[in-house]
Amino acid sequence: MTSAFDAVLLSYDEPVANMLHRRLNRVLGGTVKHLHGVQGMRRAYRLCAELVDTEQFFLADGDFSIDTRFPAADVDPLADGVSMRVWRAVNPVNGLTYGYGGLKLIRRDALREMGEAIDVLAALPGKVEFCQETAGTTLFNQSPYHAWKAGFRECAMLARGSEYGMADADTRARIDAWTASKEGDFATYAAAGAREGIAFAHEAALDAVRFDALNDPAWLKDRFTAAHGEQAVAG
Template identity: 70%
Template sequence: MTGFDAVLLSYDEPQADLLHTRLTHVLGRPVKRLHGVRGMRRAYRLTAELVDAEQFFLSDGDFAIDEDFSVGEVEPLADGVAMRVWQAANPVNGLVYGYGGLKLIRRTALREMGQAVDVLAALPGRVEFCRQTAGVTRFNQSPFHAWKAGFRECAMLARGSEYGMTDASAQERIDAWKASSTGDFAAYAAAGALDGLDFAQAVGRDPERFEAINDPAWLLQHFAVLRDEQAVAG
C-alpha cells in the first residue's frame, strides 16, 4: 500500500467507474471518490475533506493511469510546493503535458485556494511539473466531452495561461488542439478548440462571463447551440 491517500474526482465521465477501478489497482490501495458535485472550485476543495493525510493523489474522472506507474518511487512534496503534476498523453492530438495529468497535492493548499479560472492555478505555493508521463487523459468519451475539453483548454490558453506558460508555448498547444485528428471524436475536440478561441476573444476580458467555462450545465447548453444537439448523448 502506498504512503499517500488518493481521490478520484468525477462529474459525468462515462468511463469514470472503470478508471476508478484501474487507479485503485495501480496505486495498490483504496481510492476515495467524489462524484457529481456542481461547481469545479467547490468540488476540488471538497476532495481535501475526504483524506486523512496532508498529501494525496488526485485524479480526474477521465484519467487512465499507466499500469506500470511506479507509485513506490514517488517522493513527498518539498516544503513550499503545493502540487506536483505528472504529464498525460492526449489521445486526439499527440500532445503530452500536464493537461489532465495525475496530481500529488496538499490538503491545506486546497483549503486555502484562491480564485482562478484554471482552478488549481490558485493554490498557495509552487506547482511542480514532472516530466514523467503517468497515463492518458481519456476525455474523448463522447462528442460533448471531446468538444468540452478542446473548448475549455483553448479558451484558457488564448486568454493567457495562469501557470506562466509563454505565449509561444500556448500557441503551439492551441494549434495542436485545432488540428486534432486521431482517436474517438477528434473532430469534436478540434471544433471545441475553435469555439473556445471565439469565446475567449468575445468575453476574455470579462471575468464573470468567462467563468462560465467552469459551469457544466452552461457548457452542455453551449455545445447544443453551437454543434449537433443530437450528439450530446454520444
C-alpha cells in the same frame, strides 16, 4: 508496493469514471476514494481534501487512465513550499503530452486555501512542480460532447493567457495542436471545441464573470447543444 498517499478520483459526468477508479485503485493500492457529481468545481476540489487522511494525496480527473507501470510506491512527498506536483498525460486526439489531465500530488491545506482562478488549481498557494514523466492518458474523448468540452475549455484558457505562466511559444504550439486534432475518437469535436473556445476567449477574456462560465457544466452543455445538436450530446 502500496503508495504512502491516499488518492481521490474526481468525476462529474464522465462515462467511464467507475472503471477508471477501479484501475487507479489497482495501481496505487491503499485508499482511493471516488467523488462524483458535485456541483461547483471549486467546491468539489475542496471536498476532496476532506475525504483523505494523508496530508498529501493523489488527485485524478474522472477521465484519467493511469499507466499500470506508474511507480506509486516510489513517489517522494512534496517539498516545503510546493503545493502540487503534476505528471504529464498523453492526449489521445492531438499527439500532445503535457500536464493537461495529468495526475496530481497535492496538499490538503493548499486546497483549503485555494484562491480564485478560471483554471481552478492555478489558484493554489505555493509553487507547482511539473514533472517530465508521463503517468497515463487523459481519456476525455468519450463522447462528442466531452471531446468538444475539453477543446473548448483548454483553448479558451490558453488563448486568454495561461494562469501557470506558460511561454507564448508553448501556448501557441498547444493551441495549434488542439485545433488540428484528428486522431482517436471524436477528434473533430475536440478541434471544433478548440476553435470555438478561442473565439469565446476573444469575446469574454476581459469579463471575469462571463469567462468563469467555463466552470459551469450546464452552460457548457447548452453552448455545445446550440452549435452541434442534441444527437451529438448523446453520442
